[in-house]
Structure formats: structure tokens, C-alpha cells
Amino acid sequence: MAEAEDHIELKFRIYDGTDIGHSTYASSTTVANLKQRLVAEWPQDKTVIPKSVNDMKLIHAGKVLENSKTLAESRILFGDLPGGVTTMHVIVQPPLAKKKTDKNQEEMSKQNSCSCIIL
Template sequence: MAEEDDCVELKFRIFDGTDIGHGTYSSSTTTDILKQRLLAEWPQDKSVIPKSVNDMKLIHAGKVLDKGKTLAESRIHVGDFPQGVITMHVVVQPPLAKKKTDKNQEKQKQNSCSCTIL
């Protein structure tokens, strides 16, 4: 019975409202394990598909869950929702390297000017 109290039922909602990864998880499950399962179950017919677990963020109660922390460490209280399902949101974020490259190119375009002194 102690094992049952240590588990929480979760589902994960992606950008278009589809729920994936519905199941019962131990409070010792890490966010990395959750992301790996979600990546494996991600619907391939969606317009946005994460390439790796680093492209995903898990959000619960308005807070992004820290990488590598367990559900217990993330303050997801198992007893708060007896016989209820907790819904977490999954956000796919593109790698930061692309964003920095785009910004650098924009700055170069903005900074380029030509002046002629007569």
C-alpha cells in the first residue's frame, strides 16, 4: 500500500491540446525519464516534433520543472489529487543556437549602412 501512496497519475498536454504519456508514475521518477517517454510517444503527424529531450520543457502549475529533478523534488504533491489525474504541459523549444545565429544576422543587417561624404 505504501507504493500506491508514492505514485501519481499524470498526463501530458502538447501544443494542440492532444494528451500523451498518460500513466502512473512514482514520485522518484525524474523529469529526464518523463521526457524520454514523451519523446518516444510523440505523435509523428504533428507539425512540431522535438528532436531530443533537450527541446522539451515540462510545466506544472505555471512553473517549468528543473532538468534531472524527481517529481517529489519538483513539489508535485502526490496526495493533493486523490484518484485524480495531474495534467502537465509540454512545450517544444527550438535549440538556442539557431536563435543566436538569427539575431546576429539581424544585427549585421541593421548595423550596415553606407554614407557618402561630399
């Protein structure tokens, strides 16, 4: 019976409503380990594909989970729904490309310059 309390059945819903990573996980599993598994199992036919753990966020009960915490530390409820599956949402946000940042700085310097003509 203690073993059932130490494990939770999870699935992860991505942006288009597809569920991935459906499995049973130990309460000691870290959020970073979950993300690594999701990156490995990500469907390759999707338009948005995370390249690393840092490209995604896991959301449970309205809270973004921290990579360094375990499922137990993240207060994922174990055994709340007997035979039930807990769904977490996955948000993919790749980091901004450096070129885009450089472009924004260039635009800002143009905006700060005066182009007035006095006659």
C-alpha cells in the same frame, strides 16, 4: 496505502490540446526520464515533433521543471486528488539552428556600418 502515496497519475498536454503519456509514475522518476518517454511516444502526425529531451519543457503549476530533479523534488503533489489525474503542459522549443545565428550576426554587422553620403 504507502504505495498510493509514492505514485502519481500523470498526463501531458501538448500544444494542440492532445494528451499523451497517460500513466502512473513513481515519485522517484526524474523529469529527464519523463521527457525521454514523451519523445518516444510523441504522435508522428503532429507538425511540431521534438527530436530530443532538450527540445521540450515540462510545466506544472506555472513552473518549468528541471531535468535533474525527481517528481518528489519538483514538489508534484502526491495523493492530493484521490483518483485524480495531474496534467502537465509540454512546450516544444527546438534549439535555434546555427545558420540562423550566423545570419543574425551578418545582419548586425550590416546595421553597424555607416551608409551616409556627404556632398
